[in-house]
Amino acid sequence: MSRKLDEKRKDILENEIGTVFKNKGLTPVSVALIYPNTYYVGQSNLGFQTIYGILNKRLDVRCERAFIPEEEDEKELKRINQHLFSLESGQLLKEFDFLAFSISFELDYVNVIKILDLAGIPVFSEDRDDQYPLIIAGGPCMTFNPEPLADILDLVIIGEGEEVINELFDLYSSHLTGDLVINRDKFLLEAAKIPGVYVPKFYQEQYDEGGKYLGTKPVVEGVPEKITRRWIKNLDDFPTRSVILTPNTEFGNMFLIEVSRGCGRHCRFCMAGYCYRPPRVRSLKSILKQVEEGKEHRDRIGLMGAAISDYPWIDELCKELNANNLSVSVASFRVDSVTPTLLKTLVAGGLRTLTVAPEAGSERLRKVINKGISEEDIMKASCIALQEGMEQIRYYLMIGLPTETEGDLQEIVNLIEKVNKHAKQFRKGGFRKISLSVNPFIPKPFTPFQWEAMDYRVNLEKKIKWLKQHLNKYKNLEISAESPRLTVIQGLLARGDRKLSKVLVSAYRAGGNLTAWKKALGEEGLDFDFYLYRQRTKEEIFPWDHLDWGVDKEYLWEERLKAEKKEFTPSCLPNSCRRCGVCGKEEGN
Numbered sequence: 001m002s003r004k005l006d007e008k009r010k011d012i013l014e015n016e017i018g019t020v021f022k023n024k025g026l027t028p029v030s031v032a033l034i035y036p037n038t039y040y041v042g043q044s045n046l047g048f049q050t051i052y053g054i055l056n057k058r059l060d061v062r063c064e065r066a067f068i069p070e071e072e073d074e075k076e077l078k079r080i081n082q083h084l085f086s087l088e089s090g091q092l093l094k095e096f097d098f099l100a101f102s103i104s105f106e107l108d109y110v111n112v113i114k115i116l117d118l119a120g121i122p123v124f125s126e127d128r129d130d131q132y133p134l135i136i137a138g139g140p141c142m143t144f145n146p147e148p149l150a151d152i153l154d155l156v157i158i159g160e161g162e163e164v165i166n167e168l169f170d171l172y173s174s175h176l177t178g179d180l181v182i183n184r185d186k187f188l189l190e191a192a193k194i195p196g197v198y199v200p201k202f203y204q205e206q207y208d209e210g211g212k213y214l215g216t217k218p219v220v221e222g223v224p225e226k227i228t229r230r231w232i233k234n235l236d237d238f239p240t241r242s243v244i245l246t247p248n249t250e251f252g253n254m255f256l257i258e259v260s261r262g263c264g265r266h267c268r269f270c271m272a273g274y275c276y277r278p279p280r281v282r283s284l285k286s287i288l289k290q291v292e293e294g295k296e297h298r299d300r301i302g303l304m305g306a307a308i309s310d311y312p313w314i315d316e317l318c319k320e321l322n323a324n325n326l327s328v329s330v331a332s333f334r335v336d337s338v339t340p341t342l343l344k345t346l347v348a349g350g351l352r353t354l355t356v357a358p359e360a361g362s363e364r365l366r367k368v369i370n371k372g373i374s375e376e377d378i379m380k381a382s383c384i385a386l387q388e389g390m391e392q393i394r395y396y397l398m399i400g401l402p403t404e405t406e407g408d409l410q411e412i413v414n415l416i417e418k419v420n421k422h423a424k425q426f427r428k429g430g431f432r433k434i435s436l437s438v439n440p441f442i443p444k445p446f447t448p449f450q451w452e453a454m455d456y457r458v459n460l461e462k463k464i465k466w467l468k469q470h471l472n473k474y475k476n477l478e479i480s481a482e483s484p485r486l487t488v489i490q491g492l493l494a495r496g497d498r499k500l501s502k503v504l505v506s507a508y509r510a511g512g513n514l515t516a517w518k519k520a521l522g523e524e525g526l527d528f529d530f531y532l533y534r535q536r537t538k539e540e541i542f543p544w545d546h547l548d549w550g551v552d553k554e555y556l557w558e559e560r561l562k563a564e565k566k567e568f569t570p571s572c573l574p575n576s577c578r579r580c581g582v583c584g585k586e587e588g589n
C-alpha cells in the first residue's frame with residue numbers, strides 16, 4: 001500500500017473511539033462492511049454502525065469497514081495500481097469472505113459498482129467464483145426494491161438486520177469445514193430459507209409471450225415464493241446508538257441514539273413511513289441508559305427517529321438531558337406535536353433554524369398526500385420559531401405530486417407571502433432568512449403512490465424556474481432544489497426491475513450522466529418512459545411484489561383512492577389497529 005494512503009487510513013483510525021481491531025488468525029469469518037459513500041457521510045449512519053457492532057460482538061466474525069475513497073485517494077489507488085482495502089487493517093476487500101453493503105440511497109447504487117471495480121471484483125454474481133467474497137446488501141433501499149442490483153448481489157437482507165444478521169452468520173459458520181472452506185450454493189440455498197433473506201439467483205423474472213411481466217418467481221425448490229420483511233418487535237432488545245465516534249463525520253460532535261423507529265402518520269408519498277411499520281418506540285429507561293454511555297464521550301445527544309416530537313416521553317427525556325447538562329439535536333420533528341419543553345431544549349442546544357415540512361403549498365394537495373398539517377399549523381410554527389428567538393425557518397416542499405396543478409404552485413408563493421406577513425407581527429422585518437428546499441416527487445414502492453407516473457423532467461425544471469421567478473421579490477428567501485436530472489435516475493432505480501442491473505453498470509462506466517443512462521437503457525431496448533412516466537393500473541404486477549412487507553397491496557390501493565378523494569387517514573394505533581396488515585389481519589380476513 002502507498003505510504004500516503006496508509007497514513008491517511010491510520011490518521012482516520014486515530015481519531016476514532018470504539019473501533020474494533022481483531023486478530024485475523026483468531027476469527028474464521030471476515031466481513032468488510034461497506035457504506036457506498038464517503039466516510040464523512042457513512043460514519044453518521046446508525047444502521048451501518050449497528051451492524052458493525054453486532055458482527056464484531058460475535059467471536060467467529062471480524063468485521064472491518066470500507067467507504068468510497070475521496071477523489072484524490074481514488075487517483076492514488078489507480079496510480080499505484082492497487083485495489084481498495086479496509087479501514088481497520090488495510091486488508092484488500094477481495095480477500096474478505098463477505099462484502100456487506102449498507103444501502104440507504106438509490107443514487108449510491110453506482111457507488112456499489114465503483115467499489116467492486118476498485119476492489120478488482122467482477123461486478124456480476126455469475127462471473128464470481130469461490131475465490132471472491134460473497135456480496136451481500138441490506139438497508140432501506142434493499143428492503144423496498146433490490147431488483148436493480150439483483151444480478152450483482154449474492155444475497156439481500158429484506159427489512160431490519162439486527163436479528164437476521166446473526167441467523168445468517170450462525171448458518172455460515174455451521175457450513176464451514178475444518179479447513180474453512182464452504183460449499184457456497186449449499187449455504188445460499190439454506191440461507192434463502194431464513195425469513196428476510198433473499199438470494200436473487202434463485203428467482204427469475206417471468207414474462208408471457210407478449211413480453212408482459214408476470215412476476216419474479218422461485219426457480220429452485222425449497223425457497224419461499226415471497227420473502228418476508230424482518231422487523232424487530234421490541235426495540236429495547238437492540239440498543240441503537242453510536243458505536244464509533246469520530247469528529248470526521250456529519251454528526252461528529254454528537255452521540256446518536258435512536259429513540260423510535262417508523263412513523264405512524266401515513267403520509268402517502270413517504271417510503272420511510274411504510275418501510276419501518278409498525279411505528280415503535282424505545283422505553284425511556286433504555287434511552288437513558290444509552291445517554292449514560294454517551295455522556296462519557298460527547299456533551300451533545302442526537303435523537304434519531306422519523307418524528308421525534310411524537311415520542312410519548314419526549315418532555316421527560318428532555319428534562320433528563322437538561323439535568324445532565326447535555327445539549328440536544330433531533331433528526332426531525334412535526335410542528336403539530338412539538339412541545340414547548342422540546343423546543344426550549346433544542347433552542348438551548350443551539351437550534352437557530354426551525355425546519356417545517358408542509359410538503360405542499362395548498363391545503364388541497366396536503367390532503368391528497370395525507371400530510372395532516374394545516375396552514376394554521378404552519379403559521380403557528382413560524383410564530384413559535386420567532387418567539388423562541390429563531391430568526392430563520394426552512395420549509396421542505398415537493399413538486400410534481402399526483403394531481404398537482406398550477407394553482408398548487410401558486411399556493412406555495414402565497415404561503416411564503418403569508419408567512420412573511422405573519423412573521424412581521426412577531427419580529428420587525430419578519431424572518432431574517434427563509435429557506436425553501438424543493439424536491440421533485442419520486443413514486444416509491446410499497447407506498448400508495450407506487451402506481452403513479454412521475455412528472456416529466458422538463459416540467460419539473462419549468463416548475464422550479466417558475467417558483468424562483470415568482471419568489472424572487474423576497475430578499476430574505478433562498479431556494480434550493482434537487483436536480484431533476486438526478487431525480488430521474490433516482491426514480492428509475494426506485495421502481496426498477498432486474499433488467500436495470502446491466503444498465504446500471506453500463507451507465508456508470510460511461511460516466512453516469514443522464515446521456516449515459518439514456519444510452520445504456522437504449523442498448524437494452526428500454527427507456528425512461530416505461531419506468532417513470534407510465535401510470536400503472538391496479539392490476540400491475542410490480543418487480544417488488546415477491547417481497548412481503550406485511551402491508552396489503554389492496555390497502556395501498558385503497559389509500560391511493562382515498563388520495564383522489566382527499567380523505568384523511570388517521571395515525572397508527574399499534575395496539576388495536578389491523579388496517580394495513582402489518583400488525584395482523586382484521587377478523588374474518
Ligand code: SF4
Pocket residue numbers: 263264265266267270272273306307334
Ligand atoms: S410524518 Fe409523514 S413524511 Fe414524516 S416520516 Fe412520518 S410518514 Fe414520513
Ligand code: SF4
Pocket residue numbers: 264277278279571572573574575577578579580581582583584
Ligand atoms: S396495522 Fe395499523 S397500527 Fe399497524 S402498521 Fe398498519 S396502520 Fe399502523
